[in-house]
Amino acid sequence: SRYTARSIVDAAFVTGFTSGGTGGGDKNNIYSITGITGSTILTLNDYIILVNSTITGITITLPNSPIEGQAYKIKDVGGFALTNNVIIDGNGNTIDGASIALINTDYGAVELVFSMFMGSGMWYSLAFIN
Secondary structure, three states: OOOOOOOOOOOOOOOOOOOOOOOOOOOOOOOOEEEEOOOEEOOOOOOEEEEOOOOOOOEEEOOOOOOOOOEEEEEEOOOOOOOOOEEEEOOOOEEOOEOEEEEOOOOOEEEEEEEOOOOOOEEEEEEEEO
16 A cells, blocks of 8 residues: 555644645634725735625735735625625736736625746636625
């Protein structure tokens, strides 16, 4: 057999284990939640972003120097994104090839991850809920 008792990686066995970003949560799956009521630049410590779309003109700007695997889950909790679109600005990096992304459905959400997989840095949308 090619497998050993440690074939399935666990955090206790791997030295120097990290979650890929400081906002990725801890061993108890507790994630940082940031409430947004105005235009904001995200940090590497943010992870789950709840946006109050009852306020107009909200732009969420992603970090300009993200790290490989940095991820965000951004959710409209105000229920007015159809009228008050939530703008997500790539801040110099594209989001699926575009400079911005929109949440333009009430209670919509998007999950983004940054990767250098295709040679240059890009934010990839993993899921969009509308």
